[in-house]
Amino acid sequence: MPTDSSRLDADQLRRRDARRRALGFWVRVLRTDAGLTQEQLAHASGLDRTTIVHLEAGRRPLLTDRLWDLTAALNVTLAEFFEAVDHDLGVDVRSRAPITLAMFDRPAVEGSE
DSSP states (O other), X not given: OOOOGGGSOHHHHHHHHHHHHHHHHHHHHHHHHTTOOHHHHXXXXXXXXHHHHHHHTTOOOOOHHHHHHHHHHTTOOHHHHXXXXXXXXXXXXXXXXXXXXXXXXXXXXXXXX
C-alpha cells in the first residue's frame, strides 16, 4: 500500500513525484514507440485506460504486479524499464553493487515455476 503523503517530508515528496514523472514519461515513450494507443496498452496490460492516462501524467503510483503486466505489454523487461527511469532520475547505476549470477544459485521461490 502506498505511503500516506502526510507522512512524507518535503524531500521524500519531491523524490516520489520525480519518480512518478520519470515512470510516466517512459510509459508514454515506450507506448508511442510501440505504436500503441493508450486504449490498446490498457487492453494489452489489463489496466484501465484512465490508469494509463494518470501514469503517463505522473499522477499515479503503480503496484508491482501491475508493473510486470505493463512492461510485458510494452515488450520490455523490468530491468530495461527501470534502467531508463533511473537514467532520467540521474541515478548512477554503476555505483551500485552488481547482481551476480551467484545470487541465483539458490532454490527458486516456491510457486514461481
